[in-house]
Amino acid sequence: MPEAAATSSTIFGLSTQIIGIWVAALLTLAIYSFLYGDNPAYKLGEHIFVGVSVAYGAVILWYEGLVPLLINPLFRPHLVEDATGPKYSLIIPMVLGLLILSRFVPRYDWLSRWPIAFVMGLGAGLSIPRSVESYILRQMHGTMLPLLPPGANGGYDFLTGFGNLLLVVGVVCTLTYFYFSARHEGLLGRASRVGIWFLMVAFGAGFGNTVMARISLLIGRVQFLLYDWLPTIGIHLGGPGVG
Amino acid sequence: MWQKLAYFDRRIIFIFIFVAVLIPFLTTWDIPLGYTTPSTQSLYDTIEGLPPRTPIMLVFDYGPASMPELDPMAVALSRHIFSRDLRLVGVTLVVTGTQMCENAVAPVAAQMGKEDGTDWVNLGYKPGDIVLIDRMGQSIADAYPTDAQGRSTRQLPVMEGIRNYDDIGLIIDLASGTAPGSWIVFAHDPYKVKLAAGITAVMATDYYPFLQTGQLIGMLNGLKGAAEYEELINHRALGTLGMASQSVAHLLIILFVILGNIGYFAITRRR
Amino acid sequence: MRLQVPIAIGFLAGMFMIVQYFVPHPAFKTAYDALEEWVMIIGAFALVLGLQSLFQTHIDKIRRRREGYSYSFVTLISFAVMFLVGMIYGHRPGTLFDWLFDHVEVPLDATIFSLLAFFIASAAYRTFRARTPEATVLLVTAVIVMLGRVPIGELIHAKLPDLAEWIMVFPTVGAKRGILFGAALGGIATALRILLGIERSHLGGGR
Numbered sequence: 001m002p003e004a005a006a007t008s009s010t011i012f013g014l015s016t017q018i019i020g021i022w023v024a025a026l027l028t029l030a031i032y033s034f035l036y037g038d039n040p041a042y043k044l045g046e047h048i049f050v051g052v053s054v055a056y057g058a059v060i061l062w063y064e065g066l067v068p069l070l071i072n073p074l075f076r077p078h079l080v081e082d083a084t085g086p087k088y089s090l091i092i093p094m095v096l097g098l099l100i101l102s103r104f105v106p107r108y109d110w111l112s113r114w115p116i117a118f119v120m121g122l123g124a125g126l127s128i129p130r131s132v133e134s135y136i137l138r139q140m141h142g143t144m145l146p147l148l149p150p151g152a153n154g155g156y157d158f159l160t161g162f163g164n165l166l167l168v169v170g171v172v173c174t175l176t177y178f179y180f181s182a183r184h185e186g187l188l189g190r191a192s193r194v195g196i197w198f199l200m201v202a203f204g205a206g207f208g209n210t211v212m213a214r215i216s217l218l219i220g221r222v223q224f225l226l227y228d229w230l231p232t233i234g235i236h237l238g239g240p241g242v243g
Numbered sequence: 244m245w246q247k248l249a250y251f252d253r254r255i256i257f258i259f260i261f262v263a264v265l266i267p268f269l270t271t272w273d274i275p276l277g278y279t280t281p282s283t284q285s286l287y288d289t290i291e292g293l294p295p296r297t298p299i300m301l302v303f304d305y306g307p308a309s310m311p312e313l314d315p316m317a318v319a320l321s322r323h324i325f326s327r328d329l330r331l332v333g334v335t336l337v338v339t340g341t342q343m344c345e346n347a348v349a350p351v352a353a354q355m356g357k358e359d360g361t362d363w364v365n366l367g368y369k370p371g372d373i374v375l376i377d378r379m380g381q382s383i384a385d386a387y388p389t390d391a392q393g394r395s396t397r398q399l400p401v402m403e404g405i406r407n408y409d410d411i412g413l414i415i416d417l418a419s420g421t422a423p424g425s426w427i428v429f430a431h432d433p434y435k436v437k438l439a440a441g442i443t444a445v446m447a448t449d450y451y452p453f454l455q456t457g458q459l460i461g462m463l464n465g466l467k468g469a470a471e472y473e474e475l476i477n478h479r480a481l482g483t484l485g486m487a488s489q490s491v492a493h494l495l496i497i498l499f500v501i502l503g504n505i506g507y508f509a510i511t512r513r514r
Numbered sequence: 515m516r517l518q519v520p521i522a523i524g525f526l527a528g529m530f531m532i533v534q535y536f537v538p539h540p541a542f543k544t545a546y547d548a549l550e551e552w553v554m555i556i557g558a559f560a561l562v563l564g565l566q567s568l569f570q571t572h573i574d575k576i577r578r579r580r581e582g583y584s585y586s587f588v589t590l591i592s593f594a595v596m597f598l599v600g601m602i603y604g605h606r607p608g609t610l611f612d613w614l615f616d617h618v619e620v621p622l623d624a625t626i627f628s629l630l631a632f633f634i635a636s637a638a639y640r641t642f643r644a645r646t647p648e649a650t651v652l653l654v655t656a657v658i659v660m661l662g663r664v665p666i667g668e669l670i671h672a673k674l675p676d677l678a679e680w681i682m683v684f685p686t687v688g689a690k691r692g693i694l695f696g697a698a699l700g701g702i703a704t705a706l707r708i709l710l711g712i713e714r715s716h717l718g719g720g721r
Contacts, residue, residue, distance in 0.1 A: 016613060019617075020613060020616065020617035021617070023617045023618065023621075024616075024617045024618070024620070024621035025621075027618065027621045027622050027625070028621045028625045031621075031622065031625040031626055031629070032625065032629075034629065035254065035257045035629070035632055036254065043582065043585050044585070044588060045622055045625075045626075046585075046622075046626065047585040047586070047588040047589045047592070048588060048589070048592045048618065048622065049592075049619065049622035049623060049626065050568070050589045050592070050593075051568075051588070051589040051590060051591065051592025051593035051594075051595075051596065052592045052593070052596045052614065052615075052618055052619045052622070053619055053623065054564050054565065054568045054593055055592070055593045055594075055595075055596030055597040055600065056338065056339070056596060056600070056615060056619055057338045057561060057564055058561045058564065058565060058597060058600075059596070059597060059600030059601065059605055059611065060338040060339075060341060060368055060605060061338065061370065061558050061560070061561040062558075062561070062600075062601070063393075063600075063604070063605050064341065064367050064368045064369060064391065064605075065368070065369060065370045065554070065555075065557070065558030065561075066555070066558045066559075068369075068388050068389045068393070069369070069370075069388070069551070069554055069555050069558060070555050070558070072388075073388075080388070081388075081395045081397060081398065089548060090551075090552075090555065092552060093551070093552035093553075093555040093556050094555065096552070096556050097555055097556045097558070097559030098559070100556075100559045100560070100562045100563065101559075101562055103562065103563070103566055104566065109718075110516040113516070113517070113519075113520040113717045113718065114519065114520050114523055115556045115559070116520070116716055116717065117520035117521065117523045117524035117527075117716075117717060118523050118524065118527050118552075118553070118556065119553055119556055119557065120524055120708055120716050121523065121524025121525060121526070121527040121528040121708065121709060122374070122524075122527040122528060122530075122531055122549060122550075122553055123373060123374070123528075123553075123705075124524070124528045124705035124706070124708045124709050125527060125528030125529060125530065125531030125532045125705075125709065126373060126374065126377060126429075126531045126535075127373065127428070127701070127702075127705050128528075128532060128702055128705050128706065128709075129532060129535045129536070130428045130429065130432065130433065130535070131428060131698055131701060131702050131705075132702065133428075133432055134427055134428040134432045134458070135428070135694060135695075135697075135698035135701075136695065136698055136699070138432065138456050138458060139452060139456060139691055139694060139695065139698075141456065142452070142455055142456035142457075142691075143691065163680065163683065163684035164684070166684045166685050166688060167455075167684050167685070167687055167688040167691075168688070169688065170684075170685050170687070170688015170689050170691075170692065171688050171689075171691045171692045171695075172692075173688075173692070174688065174689045174691075174692025174693065175692045175695060175696070177692075178692065178693075178696050195689075195692070196648060197648065197651060198685055198688055198689040198692070199689050199693075200648045200649075200651040200652040200655070201651060201652075201655050201681065201685045201686060201689060202448060202685070202686045202688075202689035202690055202693075203652055203655075204651065204652040204653065204654065204655025204656040204659065205448050205655055205656070205659045205681055205682055205686045206445075206447075206448045206686075207638075207652070207656040207659075208655065208656040208657070208658070208659025208660040208663065208678075209444040209445060209447045209448060209464070209465065209659060209663070210444065210445050210634065211493065211496055211634055211635075211638065211656070211660055212444040212465050212466070212467065212489065212493070212660065212663050212664070213312060213443050213444035213445040213465055214628075214630045214631040214633075214634045215260075215264065215488075215489055215492040215493065215496075215631050216311050216312045216444065216465055216466035216485065216489065217308075217309075217311050217312070217624070217627055217628035217630065217631055218260070218261075218264050218311075218492075218628045218631035218632070219264055219311060219466065219485040219488050219489060220310060220311020220312070220314075220481075220485075220624060220628065221311070221621075221624060221625055221628045222264050222265055222268065222488070223268075223311075223481055223484070223485065224621070224624075226268050237268060237269070250640065253636040253639075253640075256632070256635050256636045256639055257632045257635075257636070259635075260631060260632055260635045261632075264631075274665045274666065274669075275665060275668075276665050277665055277668040277675070278665075278668050278675035278676075280675075280679060281679070306623060307619060307620040307621075307622075307623035307624045308623045308624055308626070308627035309627070310620070310624055311624065311628070342612070342615055342616075345607050346616070349607070369554060370554050370555075370557030370558045370560065371550070371553055371554035371557050372557070374550050374553045374554060374557075375554060377550065378547075378550045378551075378554070381547065385547070385551075386554075391606075392606060444663070447682070448682065448686050448690055449690060451682050451683060451686060451687045451690065452687050452690050452691045452694055455683070455687055464663075465663070467663050467664065486664065486665050487665075489664050490664040490665055490666035490667075491666075492631075492635075493660045493661065493663075493664050493666070494666065495635075496634075496635050496638050496639075496660070497657055497660060497661070499635065499638060499639035500638050500639060500642045500653070500657070502639070503638075503639045503640065503642065503643065504642075504643055504644055507643050
C-alpha cells in the first residue's frame with residue numbers, strides 16, 4: 001500500500017515512513033468518525049482533501065503537461081531532443097490556453113469560449129464517426145446471434161442458443177421500453193413490459209456488483225489499518241505475500 | 244416490534260458491517276477461491292500467449308478512491324508481465340494515475356529484478372483524454388515526448404521498436420470510470436490493438452456487452468477478479484486476503500435485506 | 515460576435531476531424547497532428563478551471579462569513595502547502611510532494627469513498643423491499659449476483675457462480691445493450707448539436 005511506501009529518511013529520530021503511516025491512520029479514523037455523526041475531525045479531513053487534491057492536479061498538469069508539451073519546445077528547445085529551434089506554431093495553443101485565464105476577469109470572460117469551443121468541437125468531430133462504428137455497428141453485429149449454435153460432438157448447444165435468444169429479446173424489448181414516439185399499447189406495450197423485466201435483471205446485477213465494489217473499498221482501508229498501521233505498534237497480522 | 248425490525252438505527256448496521264469485514268482478518272479462515280470467471284481466464288491466457296519482450300501497455304485510469312479494487316489487479320498483472328519477460332509501459336489519462344502506476348509497479352519490478360527504463364517505464368500523465376489515445380495511435384513518442392521522470396521517451400531502451408499501437412501486444416485499462424469505452428472507440432476499433440480491462444465492480448455490467456463482441460478480450464471484475472488473477476499466477480496477495488471478508492459482508496447484507504422485508508411485510512399485513 | 519466566433523471555431527475544428535476520418539489523405543496528416551497537439555496543450559491549461567472553482571467557492575464563503583467558513587481556510591492552506599511543495603521540490607518519487615500524496619491525499623480519498631460501504635448496506639436494508647413483482651426480480655437477481663461473485667457462493671451451491679455469470683452474460687447484456695444504443699445515439703446527437711452550434715451550454719451564458 002502506498003501509505004507504507006518505503007522511505008529511508010528520518011525526522012527527530014522517527015522514520016518518515018512511520019510518521020506517514022500514523023498521519024494516514026489518523027486521517028482514516030477522522031473520516032470514519034463521520035459514521036457516528038458529523039464532527040470537526042471529519043470536516044477537517046474533508047477540507048484538507050479538497051485543497052490537497054486540487055493542488056495535486058495543478059502540479060501534475062504543470063510538470064507532465066505544460067512543461068514537456070509547451071514550455072520546453074517553445075522556450076527551452078535545447079532540452080528537447082532533435083529540436084532545431086523553438087517550435088513557434090505552439091504560440092497558437094498557448095494563446096488559446098491563456099485565454100482560459102480570462103475567466104478571472106468578468107468583463108472579458110467571453111474570450112475563454114474560444115479555447116473551450118475548439119476543444120469541444122474537435123472532440124465532437126473525433127467522436128462522431130468512431131462512436132457510430134464502436135457503439136452502434138459493432139454492437140449490432142454482436143446481436144446477430146445463432147439461435148442454434150453448434151455444440152460439442154457435432155450436436156447443438158441449446159443452452160447457449162437459449163441465452164442468445166434472451167439476449168436478442170432483451171435488446172429489442174429494452175429499446176422498445178425507451179421508444180417514446182408511439183403509445184405503448186398492444187404488441188408495443190407487451191414488449192415494453194418485457195423490457196422492464198430485463199431492465200430489472202440488469203439493475204439487480206448492477207446492484208449486486210455495486211455492493212461488492214463498496215465492500216471492497218472498506219476492505220482496502222481495513223487492510224491498511226491492520227497490515228500497515230498495527231505493525232508500527234508491534235501487532236503483526238501477516239499481510240500480503242502469504243501462501 | 245416489527246417496526247423496530249424494519250427500521251432500526253443505521254449505526255447498528257454500520258457496526259455490524261465493520262465487524263463483518265474485520266473479523267475474518269483476525270482469524271485464520273482460508274476460504275477456497277474456486278470458480279474462475281471466463282473473462283479473467285482469457286486475459287491470463289492472452290498474456291501467456293505473448294512472445295518474450297512483447298510490450299504491454301498498462302493503463303492506470305484511477306485514483307486513490309478506487310485503489311482497494313484496482314491496485315491488487317495492477318500488482319498481480321505486473322507480476323505476471325514481468326514473470327513472462329514482457330515489457331510494461333504504464334500510461335494514464337487521469338492526473339492521479341502517475342502515482343498509482345509508480346506505487347503498484349515499482350515495488351514488484353524491484354522485487355523481480357526488473358529495471359526501470361529497460362524492462363518497464365511509467366510514461367505518466369498527459370492531458371487530452373481521447374485525443375491522447377488517438378495520438379498514440381500515430382506515435383507514442385509524439386504523445387509522450389518524456390516519461391513521468393522527464394526522460395526522453397525515444398531514448399529509453401524499453402521503448403525500442405515501439406512506434407504506435409502496431410507494436411503493442413496488449414493494452415489493459417485499469418479504470419474506475421468510463422475510460423475503457425474511450426480505449427475501445429479510439430484504440431481497439433480503429434487500430435485493431437488487443438484490449439482488456441480491469442474495472443471496479445460498479446462498472447462491470449456496462450462492459451459485458453463489449454466482452455461479448457470481442458472488443459474486450461478479457462476483463463477483471465472488482466476485487467474478486469484480482470483474487471482470481473492472483474490464484475492463476477499462484478501468488479496470493481491483497482485480493483485473495485480480502486475474499487473471506489467480502490463473503491461475510493455479502494451474507495450479512497443479504498440477511499439485513501431479509502430482516503427488512505420480514506419487518507415490512509409484517510407491518511403492511513397488520514394494516 | 516462573442517458567440518459566433520467560438521461556434522465557428524468549434525464547427526471548423528470538428529468538421530476537419532470528420533472529413534479527415536473519411537478521407538485520410540496524407541496532406542491532412544500534418545494539420546491533424548498539429549490540432550491534436552494543440553488540444554493536449556489547451557487541456558493542460560484546464561487546471562485553471564479547477565483553481566477558479568476552488569478559489570471562488572472558498573473565498574466567497576470566507577468573505578460572507580458563511581457557516582463553517584473557518585474550514586475554508588483549511589482548504590486554502592492545504593492547497594497552498596501542497597502546491598508550493600510541488601513547485602519547489604518537484605513531483606518525482608521520494609519527494610515531499612510524493613510523501614504528502616501517499617500519506618494525506620490517498621488515505622483521505624480512499625476513506626471518504628469507502629464510507630459508501632456503510633451507506634449501501636444501510637440503503638439495502640431500508641429500501642430493498644419486494645413490493646412488486648418487478649422489485650422482486652431486481653432483489654432476487656441482486657442476491658444471486660452477490661452470492662455468486664464471492665467464494666462463499668460456491669460453498670452454498672456449486673452452480674451459483676455459473677448462474678451469476680450467466681445472468682451477466684445473457685439477460686444483462688440484452689438490457690445493457692439496449693441502454694447502450696440509446697446512450698450512444700444520444701451522445702452522437704449531442705456531439706452534432708455542439709458542432710452545429712445548437713448546443714451552447716459549454717460556452718456558458720451571455721451574448
